[in-house]
Amino acid sequence: MRDATYDVVTIGGGPAGMAAALAARQAGADRVLIIERDRELGGILQQCIHNGFGLRKFKEELTGPGYADRYIEMVGAAGIDVWLDSTVLAAEAGGRITCVGPTTGLATVEAKAVVHSMGCRERTRGAIRIPGSRPAGVFTAGAAQRMVNMEGYLPGRDVVIIGSGDIGLIMARRMTLEGARVRAVFEIMPYSNGLTRNIVQCLEDFGIPLYLSHCVVAVHGHDRVTGVTVAEVDADLHVKPGTEFDLPCDCVLLSVGLIPENELGRAIGVSTDRITSGAVVDQFRQTSKPGFFAAGNVLHVHDLVDLVSNEAEIAGRSAALFAKGVFGEATHERAVIAGEGLRQVVPQRLSTLEKGKNAIRFFFRSKAPMGPSIIALKTEDGIVWDRKLRVVKPSEMIVADIPVNRFAKASHIEFVLTLDEHPEPLEGAVEEEDA
Secondary structure, eight states: EEEEEEEEEEEOSSHHHHHHHHHHHTTTTEEEEEEEEESSSTGGGGOOEEEEESSSTTOHHHHHHHHHHHHHHHHHHTTTTTESSSSSEEEETTTEEEEEEETTEEEEEEEEEEEEOOOEEOOOHHHHHHHBOOOOTEEHHHHHHHIIIIIIIOSSEEEEEEEEOOOHHHHHHHHHHHTTTEEEEESSSSSSSSOOIIIIIIGGGGTOOOOETTTEEEEEEEEEEEEEEEEOOOOOOOOTOOOEEEEOOOOOOOOOEEOOOOOHHHTTTTOBTTTSSBBBBOOOOOOSSTTTEEEGGGTTSSOOOOHHHHHHHHHHOOOOOOOHOOOOOSSSOOEEEOTTEEEEESEEEEOOOOOOSSSOOOOOOSSBBBBSEEEEEEEEEEEEEEEESSOOOOSSSSEEEEEEETTTOSOOOEEEEEEOOOOOOOOTOOOOOOO
16 A cells, blocks of 8 residues: 655646646645546546637637646646546545555555545436436437547437537537537526527537427437437426427437536535535635635536636645645634525635735626626625626626625625616626636
8 A cells, every 4th residue: 555645635637626736836835746537637628629718817718638738737847746547535534535546556645735626527317307218329418528529439410419508519519510410409497508608609600509498308219319309398497288399319418517526525524515516615715624625616617717727726725824734723704695696606604804905706606697787795784895797697607806805894794696777887897708
């Protein structure tokens, strides 16, 4: 058995894990380790060969592998240790990590601080309970993306896509470019769950229809998919009788949501948010277990990898400070409430705050699409901060950096999202990027 000791260990070598490790190294952590179960660093980026990455972080447009390569080079230059093909079996309270791999064998690592950056997995057909037979040809969109982009296999030639998440939209374009026919994308909600940019560039530009308020009620076929039955749904997401129609296909791709990979955290009792399915963290991205931090899609699902990297840097710096013993115990914790109009907010709690010029970055998602809106911070003293937004969509994250001195002494911290009753003039309004 191999034994090792590190200041900071990141579990997962995707964009969050690499950014956290680099930030920890830059913050003074002497020994930093990345444990990655895949054969190379980069995580999901390695199969995302389309462009659109890095516009915020590197001020230029990169492909997924191009973005990953930037970080892989920086990780190597920083002298950070990397264990590939290594699966973490347990990460116990106190920082004892057990992992296994072909080169390391069964290994234990003693870490002063741990960053969870395991990403997320896709929801499957079983999670959404589509009736029908169980033929070959039903894939999650991410699995199909890896098959096409990395393994060189085409999963089908006559495709139906269920769900309008970004991976599904991108695969609609990818399958079309590979010569397949994408018949339609069906979304059960009355609005798309993907970025506006992807709706335009992946569907509209290729003439692929998007059916909102529609769901697949049956999959047909014995050995191979032969078609699906689709129906319209009402406002309560119940099927409208008489609206069913059949559509032939030989491949069904599912893009119906992502689930954070939090098994390691739950095993040691890390508190989780029932909305995000990720850990409950403070502004330092520390979980309910001291010394354990979380960032990226394992914490909450992001739209942009640039935001993943920025958030992971917060977790990495905090982990390094914890490892050096200067982080201190979290005291005077206060809950952050996602109020009217908001589905979620991260961080969900705040530790000790010192009045000053420093700002805390918050991430929000709305409950429903809205036009011109105002997001505001309410304390017991009333509205202490607000910002105008030109458009709000559940699929597009709202990000705000709020000065600590606005709410340093507040005991009640609640964010609300309401319609802007006086949207003119729009000077000073902020429109979130779709990059």
